[in-house]
Amino acid sequence: MPVTLAVDAMGGDHGPSVTVPASLRFLEDAPDARVILAGRPDAIEDSLAKEKPNDRLSVQTAAEVVDMDEPPADALRKKKDSSLRVAINLVKDGTADGCVSAGNTGALMAIARFVLKTLPGIDRPAIASQLPTKTGVTTALDLGANVNCTAEQLVQFAVMGSALVAAVDGIDRPTVGLLNIGEEDIKGNDVVKAAAELLKSSGLNFHGNIEGDDIYKGTTDVVVCDGFVGNVALKTSEGLATMLYEFLRAEFTRNPATRIAALFAYPVLMAFKRRIDPRRYNGATLVGLKGVVVKSHGGADALAFRYALDKAHAEVVNGVLERIAQRIAAMPAPAAAPPSVEARPLPNA
Amino acid sequence: MPVTLAVDAMGGDHGPSVTVPASLRFLEDAPDARVILAGRPDAIEDSLAKEKPNDRLSVQTAAEVVDMDEPPADALRKKKDSSLRVAINLVKDGTADGCVSAGNTGALMAIARFVLKTLPGIDRPAIASQLPTKTGVTTALDLGANVNCTAEQLVQFAVMGSALVAAVDGIDRPTVGLLNIGEEDIKGNDVVKAAAELLKSSGLNFHGNIEGDDIYKGTTDVVVCDGFVGNVALKTSEGLATMLYEFLRAEFTRNPATRIAALFAYPVLMAFKRRIDPRRYNGATLVGLKGVVVKSHGGADALAFRYALDKAHAEVVNGVLERIAQRIAAMPAPAAAPPSVEARPLPNA
Numbered sequence: 038m039p040v041t042l043a044v045d046a047m048g049g050d051h052g053p054s055v056t057v058p059a060s061l062r063f064l065e066d067a068p069d070a071r072v073i074l075a076g077r078p079d080a081i082e083d084s085l086a087k088e089k090p091n092d093r094l095s096v097q098t099a100a101e102v103v104d105m106d107e108p109p110a111d112a113l114r115k116k117k118d119s120s121l122r123v124a125i126n127l128v129k130d131g132t133a134d135g136c137v138s139a140g141n142t143g144a145l146m147a148i149a150r151f152v153l154k155t156l157p158g159i160d161r162p163a164i165a166s167q168l169p170t171k172t173g174v175t176t177a178l179d180l181g182a183n184v185n186c187t188a189e190q191l192v193q194f195a196v197m198g199s200a201l202v203a204a205v206d207g208i209d210r211p212t213v214g215l216l217n218i219g220e221e222d223i224k225g226n227d228v229v230k231a232a233a234e235l236l237k238s239s240g241l242n243f244h245g246n247i248e249g250d251d252i253y254k255g256t257t258d259v260v261v262c263d264g265f266v267g268n269v270a271l272k273t274s275e276g277l278a279t280m281l282y283e284f285l286r287a288e289f290t291r292n293p294a295t296r297i298a299a300l301f302a303y304p305v306l307m308a309f310k311r312r313i314d315p316r317r318y319n320g321a322t323l324v325g326l327k328g329v330v331v332k333s334h335g336g337a338d339a340l341a342f343r344y345a346l347d348k349a350h351a352e353v354v355n356g357v358l359e360r361i362a363q364r365i366a367a368m369p370a371p372a373a374a375p376p377s378v379e380a381r382p383l384p385n386a
Numbered sequence: 387m388p389v390t391l392a393v394d395a396m397g398g399d400h401g402p403s404v405t406v407p408a409s410l411r412f413l414e415d416a417p418d419a420r421v422i423l424a425g426r427p428d429a430i431e432d433s434l435a436k437e438k439p440n441d442r443l444s445v446q447t448a449a450e451v452v453d454m455d456e457p458p459a460d461a462l463r464k465k466k467d468s469s470l471r472v473a474i475n476l477v478k479d480g481t482a483d484g485c486v487s488a489g490n491t492g493a494l495m496a497i498a499r500f501v502l503k504t505l506p507g508i509d510r511p512a513i514a515s516q517l518p519t520k521t522g523v524t525t526a527l528d529l530g531a532n533v534n535c536t537a538e539q540l541v542q543f544a545v546m547g548s549a550l551v552a553a554v555d556g557i558d559r560p561t562v563g564l565l566n567i568g569e570e571d572i573k574g575n576d577v578v579k580a581a582a583e584l585l586k587s588s589g590l591n592f593h594g595n596i597e598g599d600d601i602y603k604g605t606t607d608v609v610v611c612d613g614f615v616g617n618v619a620l621k622t623s624e625g626l627a628t629m630l631y632e633f634l635r636a637e638f639t640r641n642p643a644t645r646i647a648a649l650f651a652y653p654v655l656m657a658f659k660r661r662i663d664p665r666r667y668n669g670a671t672l673v674g675l676k677g678v679v680v681k682s683h684g685g686a687d688a689l690a691f692r693y694a695l696d697k698a699h700a701e702v703v704n705g706v707l708e709r710i711a712q713r714i715a716a717m718p719a720p721a722a723a724p725p726s727v728e729a730r731p732l733p734n735a
Contacts, residue, residue, distance in 0.1 A: 171629050181567055184575040218530055218617040226533040226614055249621025253629040265575055266618050268567040269611070272598025273619045274626050280520050280602040281630060281662065288658045289651075301650035302638075309637045313630065 039069040040134050040353045042346060043127035046076030047102045047120035049139025049335045049342070056139070057084035059342035064091050067350060073133055075099045075123040099123035103144045105335060112144035113151055121145060125152045128328040135329030135349040137320075139337050145330070146182055146323060153328040156358070158365035160187075162325035163194050163264070164332065165201055166271070167318050170255030176202050176211075177252065177260040180321060181268035188231035191215070191261055192239055193365075197324040198259035199241055200364045204355040205348075206258070214247035214257030216266060228263070240369060278313070320345030322352065324361065329353050388418040389483050389702045391695060392476035395425030396451045396469035398488025398684045398691070405488070406433035408691035413440050416699060422482055424448045424472040448472035452493045454684060461493035462500055470494060474501045477677040483702040484678030486669075486694050488686050494679065495531055495672060502677040505707070507714035509536075511674035512543050512613070513681065514550055515620070516667050519604030525551050525560075526601065526609040529670060530617035537580035540564070540610055541588055542714075546673040547608035548590055549713045553704040554697075555607070563596035563606030565615060577612070589718060627662070669694030671701065673710065678702050 042063075046056045053076065060072045071093045074081050081096055099120040103112040116122065121140045127133040129152050138145050146162065155162055165178035178194050179186070186194075195213045202211040215233055217225040224246065225233075236243040244257045249270060252260055262270070289299040289306075299306070315334075319341040323330040329352045333345035391412075395405045402425065409421045420442045423430050430445050448469040452461040465471065470489045476482040478501050487494050491513075499511055514527035527543050528535070535543075544562045551560040564582055566574040573595065574582075585592040593606045598619060601609055611619070638648040638655075648655070664683075668690040672679040678701045682694035 169629075171632060184567065216618060218533065218614055218621075224533075249618045249623070250625030250628070252622055253625035262618070265567055266615055269565060269598045269615050269619050270622045272567075273601055273622055274598070276599030276602035277623050277626055278630065279599070280518070281627065283520060284661055285658050288654045288661070291654075291657075295654045298650045298654045301647045302654075305637045305640075305644045305647045305651070308640075308644075309634050312633055312637070 039071060040067070040350055041071040041073065041132065042349055042353075043073045043075060043097075043124040043133035043136040044346070045121045045124040045136065045138035045140050046074040046081050046096075047099070047140070049333060049337060050105070051336075051338070052076075053081045053084040055337060055339050055342050057081060058088060059339040059346060060094060061088050061091055062339065062343050063346040063350070064093050070350060071095070072346075073097050073124075073127055075127065076120040077102070097123055097127065103141050105141050107141055107144060109141070109143035109147035112141065113147045122148050122152070125149050125328070125330065128330070129153055134353040135331065137331045137333060137342075137345050137349050139333035139335050139342060139345070142181070142332055145332055149323055149326055149328070149330045153326045153330070155325050156327055156362055156365065158368070159193055159197070159325040159361075160190055162323050163197060164267075164321050165198055165324050166321040168252060168274075169313060169318060170253050172255040174206075174318075175252060175255055175258060175260055177262070177267060177271070178324065179262065179264040179267050180271050181264045182323070183264040185265075186228065186263040188228050188235055191228065191232035191263065192235045193325070195236055195239065195241055195243070195259065195261045196364050196368065197361050198261060200360040201322060201324055201352075201357055202258050204357045204360045205351050208258055210242040211258035212242050212244045212256075213259045213261060214244045214251060216249070216252075216260055216262035216270075217246040218248065219246065232261075238369060240367065275315075278315075316341035317344060320348035322348065322357075324357075327358070329357065388420060389416070389699055390420040390422065390481065391698055391702075392422045392424060392446075392473040392482035392485040393695070394470045394473040394485065394487035394489050395423040395430050395445075396448070396489070398682060398686060399454070400685075400687070401425075402430050402433040404686060404688050404691050406430060407437060408688040408695060409443060410437050410440055411688065411692050412695040412699070413442050419699060420444070421695075422446050422473075422476055424476065425469040426451070446472055446476065452490050454490050456490055456493060458490070458492035458496035461490065462496045471497050471501070474498050474677070474679070477679070478502055484680065484698040486680045486682060486691075486698045488682035488684050488691060488694070491530070491681055494681055498672055498675055498677070498679045502675045502679070504674050505676055505711055505714065507717070508542055508546070508674040508710075509539055511672050512546060513616075513670050514547055514673050515670040517601060517620075517623075518662060518667060519602050521604035523555075523667075524601060524604055524607060524609055526611070526616060526620070527673065528611065528613040528616050529620050530613045531672070532613040534614075535577065535612040537577050537584055540577065540581035540612065541584045542674070544585055544588065544590055544592070544608065544610045545713050545717065546710050547610060549709040550671060550673055550701075550706055551607050553706045553709045554700050557607055559591040560607035561591050561593045562608045562610060563593045563600060565598070565601075565609055565611035565619075566595040567597065568595065581610075587718060589716065624664075627664075665690035666693060669697035671697065671706075673706075676707070678706065
């Protein structure tokens with residue numbers, strides 16, 4: 038079945054100068070696919086004029102653009118003809134099978150949730166992304182959509198993450214780790230402890246508690262955490278990787294001798310850089326919605342945005358939404374509806 | 387004034403084989419200092435026999451050892467003659483000015499809190515540690531002692547972190563960042579939002595909200611967060627650094643050509659490695675107690691443990707405890723004792 042992706046052509050720091058060439062490269066390698074670019078035709082035409090035409094690419098006019106720092110509530114209420122919203126509308130009305138945006142994350146989440154709604158059994162959507170590990174990749178969620186989660190929501194994240202990994206990576210029963218500050222059952226806050234108990238009887242392949250260093254060890258296929266913790270872990274990682282890269286660069290450019298060493302080491306350093314290239318992991322999935330929505334990094338270049346398009350395409354082809362719905366439906370019914378456990382301070386010991 | 391440090395000689399993965407030589411190297415460079423090794427005399431003597439004697443080093447017998455994975459409550463109740471507890475007792479009775487342990491973190495915190503008590507105005511102690519940044523170092527707290535914090539506790543962490551940095555690093559008014567998932571005031575959970583409001587009127591040099599990547603950018607001198615988030619950020623950083631190091635090593639040992647490149651690059655790679663050597667940052671401070679307590683990494687070697695000793699020494703010499711007490715006393719009184727704000731889920735938008 039041919040897949041149609043809607044692209045928020047105006048989103049991100051670079052707009053059509055990135056989204057247009059990325060869409061064309063994507064179409065060249067996906068001969069059955071179609072792309073609908075949502076945005077201002079004049080801006081899109083400027084970028085299209087530099088490229089070879091492709092009749093599987095079309096344009097859907099959207100007069101407005103959501104600013105990268107615009108409050109999500111404003112974008113939702115006031116910009117009903119934004120490129121971001123028009124792209125999501127194309128998914129809603131069935132014209133497109135999924136959409137990709139490099140725009141304002143909060144606005145994308147708010148509008149996608151408002152327009153598409155969540156899947157049955159899902160309280161709130163989450164942001165899931167692949168991260169590189171020593172042994173391959175892991176999928177972590179939530180990375181910032183939900184700052185206060187209940188134990189039940191963490192379980193829903195686990196279900197959605199498992200379904201995503203099963204569908205896209207072809208792992209039958211992905212292992213699920215619950216991000217905590219110790220491996221023992223007694224560690225962590227009340228929400229995490231309650232989530233661990235629920236996960237044990239969830240039917241998922243629950244590995245147990247994991248710690249921060251397990252993310253990059255690749256201890257589990259899925260890493261579950263609340264959005265505050267996940268966002269801090271992700272941003273901290275970005276900051277550390279940037280610092281280490283700059284330190285390495287500084288050492289190799291310190292003096293003439295180190296510059297000569299850099300010449301010899303250049304191919305090796307480039308291989309290292311390719312291996313950890315964040316562009317390869319671009320594209321976070323907004324899971325839990327009635328539609329495939331992928332968020333690209335705002336600063337993505339055409340190569341990185343292309344990876345986000347590939348991700349949306351793979352999710353559609355592999356039926357991620359159906360898989361999540363099936364797994365949610367297969368969850369054991371909660372015994373006598375346990376009360377939602379919320380974060381609260383421990384009594385002083 | 388000569389400084390005396392009590393050392394938990396048996397703590398950590400390596401016990402006296404690390405703590406003894408590290409203490410002797412420390413004494414060689416600190417001619418006024420004294421060290422009291424708490425532990426089993428036979429085990430300590432074995433390690434001392436391999437070293438040049440120093441009459442500023444003495445031994446205080448402690449018959450028991452707290453296991454690295456022993457539940458803190460058990461260590462507190464049942465092991466009253468452990469090396470860890472004897473070292474803390476030496477601080478309590480004034481024999482030592484501070485203590486250092488590479489032992490079980492939870493047990494160290496529980497016993498230190500029970501024996502030494504917290505400073506007036508401090509609800510719970512926190513774990514603070516220096517981290518390297520692009521521009522120098524930053525001090526982050528809490529890194530794992532408190533999994534559920536109130537806004538008032540986060541403010542106390544800010545006060546303690548500021549006092550620590552002011553005393554040890556000689557920065558008059560350290561900048562304080564509140565770790566969050568966005569810089570805007572509206573971002574974050576309720577506890578963090580309330581803490582930001584309190585920090586604005588705290589008299590501290592409050593920079594505002596920061597994100598995970600600001601830690602390693604060195605945006606602020608102090609990074610404040612709850613212990614769950616801080617521990618995840620720290621462990622995630624350790625995992626990422628290890629993975630990147632292994633990837634770099636793998637690329638340089640891939641084949642004969644890359645091994646030759648590695649020879650040329652060797653001095654540069656070693657300079658890079660020294661720059662980020664985690665041993666240089668070994669030694670986390672348990673702040674908020676009526677006594678200087680420094681926790682070394684359990685796997686520390688003698689060089690790393692030596693850094694932890696230096697840290698405890700510097701804190702004593704620079705009067706960290708007095709500085710914290712002064713800053714707490716100077717805090718504006720809370721207006722009509724605002725109720726403690728606790729984490730709770732946001733209503734669905």
